Amino acid sequence: MKALIFGANGQDGYYLTQLLKQNNCEVVGVSRHGNFIHADVGDYNAVKRLISEHIPDFIFHLAAASATRHDVVFENHNSIVTGSLNILEAVFSSSLSCKIFLSGSGLQFKNEGKPIKESDPFYTSSAYAMSRIQSVYAARYYRTLGLKAYVGYFFNHDSPKRLENHMTKKIAEAAKRIGQGSGEILEVGNMDVIKEYGYAPDIVEGIWTLMNQEEIWEANISTGKGYSIKEWAKECFILVNKNWENHVVLKKGFVAEYQQLVSDPSLIFSLGWQPKTSFQELAKIMMK
Numbered sequence: 001m002k003a004l005i006f007g008a009n010g011q012d013g014y015y016l017t018q019l020l021k022q023n024n025c026e027v028v029g030v031s032r033h034g035n036f037i038h039a040d041v042g043d044y045n046a047v048k049r050l051i052s053e054h055i056p057d058f059i060f061h062l063a064a065a066s067a068t069r070h071d072v073v074f075e076n077h078n079s080i081v082t083g084s085l086n087i088l089e090a091v092f093s094s095s096l097s098c099k100i101f102l103s104g105s106g107l108q109f110k111n112e113g114k115p116i117k118e119s120d121p122f123y124t125s126s127a128y129a130m131s132r133i134q135s136v137y138a139a140r141y142y143r144t145l146g147l148k149a150y151v152g153y154f155f156n157h158d159s160p161k162r163l164e165n166h167m168t169k170k171i172a173e174a175a176k177r178i179g180q181g182s183g184e185i186l187e188v189g190n191m192d193v194i195k196e197y198g199y200a201p202d203i204v205e206g207i208w209t210l211m212n213q214e215e216i217w218e219a220n221i222s223t224g225k226g227y228s229i230k231e232w233a234k235e236c237f238i239l240v241n242k243n244w245e246n247h248v249v250l251k252k253g254f255v256a257e258y259q260q261l262v263s264d265p266s267l268i269f270s271l272g273w274q275p276k277t278s279f280q281e282l283a284k285i286m287m288k
Contacts, residue, residue: 179240
């Protein structure tokens with residue numbers, strides 16, 4: 001077996017590479033950065049050349065900017081929408097029978113403060129959500145042409161590979177420094193926001209579970225368990241014997257993107273996958 005991963009330099013690409021190798025799958029990693037084949041998934045000729053050269057059994061599209069700000073609208077469109085279309089068309093025009101995985105997001109659904117299902121309606125709450133929605137519709141169209149195009153909807157998941165611009169990592173790193181005597185004050189937006197705290201190695205196992213199905217095309221790959229940012233901060237600071245309230249201040253004028261972003265993962269659970277790592281265990285991993 002051979003797999004082609006676009007976005008191999010990111011958190012999920014790293015852990016997915018390890019998992020596929022454990023399953024005797026040869027991995028070809030593609031990224032604009034790092035020790036991989038350097039290519040832009042937004043470049044159709046480059047994508048088609050790679051797919052034609054390697055003839056993979058699996059293609060994983062994980063490349064994307066995770067920012068939801070409007071000023072990255074073209075970057076998101078290039079990597080998510082154009083990238084997805086390039087992969088799908090390259091496979092279709094080459095008459096290949098490989099399976100294709102496109103990453104989706106819980107942010108592309110209408111969020112009414114309850115667990116989000118795959119069947120819930122989409123809602124363009126941001127430029128990022130718009131790109132994710134367009135990508136899914138491209139997958140659905142190419143399925144009508146016979147392609148095996150899967151979509152996994154991700155909710156928040158982390159690992160030590162996360163960059164510090166992600167809140168989970170930001171809090172964990174600050175707690176470690178404060179525990180070592182830094183004396184800094186951490187500024188956070190809304191501590192009451194509830195989201196999931198999955199562990200990336202667990203999540204990529206969920207991807208692999210989905211890709212080994214024949215008729216399940218889209219699924220939440222998520223924990224279904226929500227915790228507030230306050231609970232995460234408390235858990236991290238406990239591990240360095242500190243009270244988070246003495247070291248955290250709220251950012252004035254901050255407006256949260258959502259109050260809760262939690263999934264209903266019953267479909268992926270029914271396929272035999274469940275996350276192994278608890279909220280508390282993730283905190284210990286992130287604080288090492």
